Amino acid sequence: MQLNIEVNGKEIQARRDETILTALLRNGIRVPTLCSIKGLSPNGACRICVVEVEGKAGLVPSCSHPVEEGMKIKTHSPRVVKARRTILELLLSNHPDDCLYCERNENCELQDLAVELNIRERRISGKKSKHRLDLSSPGVVRDPAKCILCGRCIRICDEVQGVSTLEFVNRGSKTVVGTAMNRDLNFSSCISCGQCVMVCPTGALHERSNLDDVLDALNNPHQKVVVQYGPSVSVSLAEEFGIKAGKDINGVINAALRKIGFSYIFDTTFGADVAILESAMELKKRIETNQFLPMFSSCCPAWIKYAEQFKPEVLPLISTCKSPQQIMGTIIKSFFAPAEGINPNEIYSVAIMPCVAKKFEAQREEMTQKAISDVDAVITTRELARLIRLYGIDIHSIEPQQPDSPLGMRSSAGKLFGTSGGATEGIFRTLHYYMTGKEMQQPKIADLRSNGAIKEIELKIGNKKLTAILVSGMGNIRPLLDSVAAGEVKAHFIEVMACPGGCVNGGGQPFGSSEKDVKARAKSIYEIDEVETIKVAHKNPMVTDMYERFLEAPGSDLSKKYLHTRYTKRDVLM
Template sequence: MSATAAVKTLTIDGLEVPINGERNLLELVRKAGIDLPTFCYHSDLSVYGACRLCLVDIAGRGIQGACSTPPEPGLKIRTQTEEIREIRKISVELLLANHERECTTCGKSAACQLQDVARKLGIQKVRFKPVHEPAPVDRSSLSLVRDPNKCVLCGDCVRFCSEIQGIGAIDFAYRGHDAAVLPAFGKDLGEGECINCGQCAAVCPTGALTPRQEIEEVWKALHDPTKTVVVQVAPAVRIAIGELFGMPPGESMRGQMVAALKRLGFDRVYDTSFSADLTVIEEANEFLGRKTKGGKLPLFTSCCPGWVKFAEQYFPELLPNLSTCKSPQQMLGALCKELLPTELGIEKKDLVVVSIMPCTAKKFEAKRPEFVKDGIAEVDHVLTTQELARMIEEAGLRFTKLAPESFDMPMGFKTGAGVIFGNSGGVSEAVLRYASEKVTGKKLVNPDIQAVRGEDGLRIVEIPVGEITLKLGIVHGLKNARTLAEKVRRGKCDLDLIEVMACPGGCIGGAGQPVSRDTDIRKLRTKGLYDVDKNMELHKSQENHFVTECYQKHLGEIGGKHAHRLLHTHYHNRRRMIGEDIALGDGPAADKVQVKVCTGTNCFVKGSQHILHNLLDQVQQKELQDKVDIRASFCFENCDHGPTVSVDGSKIHWCSPEAAQSAINQKLKDK
């Protein structure tokens, strides 16, 4: 190979290897078929170089981290020397010394990289004593459990949250032996700006971050003879669950999965793709309505609960742009709770709806107060793909050997449009398949709309539909969503529809899916969903006759009053974190006028600092310290009306210094 001057090569363990634009030696070594251990390397994220496991010996340069060394022609690299083996072992041993090694009860057991690396390196004894004191496990989040005793400080979670999601809900705090990954101010995860996407848990090599489990609650419901338990399964689950039973990624295990659910004791097995078809019809009509009647555009999709919370926290002024459609999970839940009690002759309280999702944020979504009425939730429990696999294992079912069974009708019936909801671009394609027929009145012969498909995290496509051209934005990863949302906020976005999914590749890459470091798996899962669509007879939501029947029998008109009550929702501004006010006087007293100025992000941008400054000056000049108590507050959750000032509990929206002053003066007079 070295004879051809064009190909640059280097040597790895005596083998000559061509360099083909690999970003670092680690990529090249792995391409050469040698799997170096790593904790902190993740191809989606920036290189951190902290775990010191991917060390290689470079002739003339000594021992270097392969992840942080670019390939250069002529390098002579050795990956296995006595010294390197020794260093790797010591590094892992030191990590293990401080790691809570309760593997048998750990949620990450069998998928843990630390376990895996320790086994591969043949570590049989940990010679070092732990120096860490046990820290409490954080169970505050509805979606995730954070166990600091298992953290190896690789920072994958920190980098995913800030680099891909653009949030930074967790970060490194303290230093040296006290270093830890923590939410801001060491608060609990559930109190902060975490949007529950769970990607931190997906990239976590150990059990330091894991999806919160609800298996026990579901078993309890299944074993309770007074309960009727129905289950719905999201599209992305069927093409990934097989991975946990030795099947290749992307292989649809629909039949076995349904059979397993029936054997586990679920009374009805429904398909979330049914309500995805319903979502398509409601959302496409909402979209076309806005487009033709001059409503708020672009329309953002709202099926992804991670994105919804993100928008509520950071883009309050864009909430009117979010589709009011509930997510398919909630639509199906609402329909079950509305229709099944009568149909089955049971009381509403005895009906339990469980959903199986590729997602951890769905656990949070199900508990949103909008979706719980009189103590009865639309969806009672949300399990991830991982949890379902665990239940199947627990029940001793030989998953791959099960005779396939079918979903129950009518809410198990779907078209391909409802299936491709599970991957990035799928919602857009499904909506286009509907909109194009609705707009042109002509039959769409080839339902495949290749233009919206793809892997990039931010795609802009133009699709001609009859006389008009629709401009679509398709994003996954919330940092990309932020980019587009900022443009919309500045009025510099001419898109019609923006599909947002928080997780890489869409729901198929959700944090509830089987854990994998191989990013190619996402491609296979996406292909799996498109294949399922291909193999179906129907591809357009409007062809789902059970959906049509559902409108005729129960929902009435599309987008009508009844449909709105069951299938639509609303959003509200949400503070980024729970925090205390800043007292700016010597404290409250009952007879003082209590003034709170919002200094949350949105009000800050709209000039609340100016108001605060002005009021503090006034109080000082007029010597009102004993009569007025001024506080800087964090977010009244009225961001769209900001800046907001509260005077003795009554809020002044779009407040100016003058408006605040006159309200205070009035109060002083009244007293």
């Protein structure tokens, strides 16, 4: 059904039951918004999107008001502009003036809006609310002073991630975004997925930066700084430097890291390949003995924390294999260092991840060998961009280079870990080999590549039918976990990625990316898989070499000692 409405004196077509805002946007008319998030229903809280509708007493929020036949709308009348400016000035009157020092400087929706509405002086001033900075979590920092109470973080945490750590607390001008009983974040149910950070329009939520730790290590002559970067980082960094979204700049990253002064540069994908071998072997054994099924993936640290808190009953079902980051960390300090004649204590191991929860994972007690952390510091894709800028490196003119040997080589199966379904695809390629002794004729499993929130896939290995379930977006897992705990799920493998779409959409990725950009990243990973010669992890010669020299074989006692762990119930305020 079509409706005719008049906007700024021009007739446009609208669809019945759509909001004014959607009609405007579809017709190329821009109205600023602040509290709305794509994919979630409007809540009309910020009032920035108000428009003037003839015949209505007050201004109307375009995000939530449906179009009506013959509506006459003004989107930028003096009354509207004045209202928007006043609303923004009110927000700014309670906002710190430290833009220059802010995490989100130049990347802030509030700042952009102030520019758009041409706010050039502090017209409204008053007492600012006093808040305490919450630095308790290794992953996410809460700076309530910068919070504009748009509620996006609350909604993503509750409606999309199903974690519900955050909620509005108190009322009126005393309202804050808080946790249960106003506890610090590390006592809360937060899983550090970082999706709240991704939707926060200001610097009120951001990652706990480890950049300074990395810089200190780089400047320390007694330390060898080894770096690894996650599979999805190479296809996500480009956007930070104005390069087309999704472009794989693997070589450029190697070159830049080397220039910055990292002693050894490795690709976490190597660790992912090892994880594939270990997980495939573990899964094969579980299928053979028909025990501890379905096996849950263990590569996502936010998911692990979720399970520990919300459903400890399923912990025994989670693969005991560490995540690729931690596998890399272990191998670097326990295998690479001795092999190269370096004292592991002298190594400072840095991981660059698309993820905030990886920061939490790196400092878990389980992730140490003889009291030495497997990974010393984790920085996000965003922090990597800052590091590159800090060292004055021009990404555009730098010559691509290879990573270091021996942990630089990878298969494209490991690279797939960057997307939802990728871990399953990689593991099943190797599982096929382990179970049948033969390679898959067509390694690409297209069924695993569509981006759904939850998906069940049947895969045939030999004459055995196996079922895998993919879950991405933590909010989709609750009913599944209940069924698993009740023993009603007959699947063999369940891959869980906390972030919708997997690591390409991780909480440590560049800000302001569109859905299209995220898709481009995944597409780029699939393209790498198309052209790569080594498509299965067990054919990565460096991995095989590592096993020969160090861990004997996947699933061996040695690999259990170094690469596997167990998790226990975690008591937090749920």
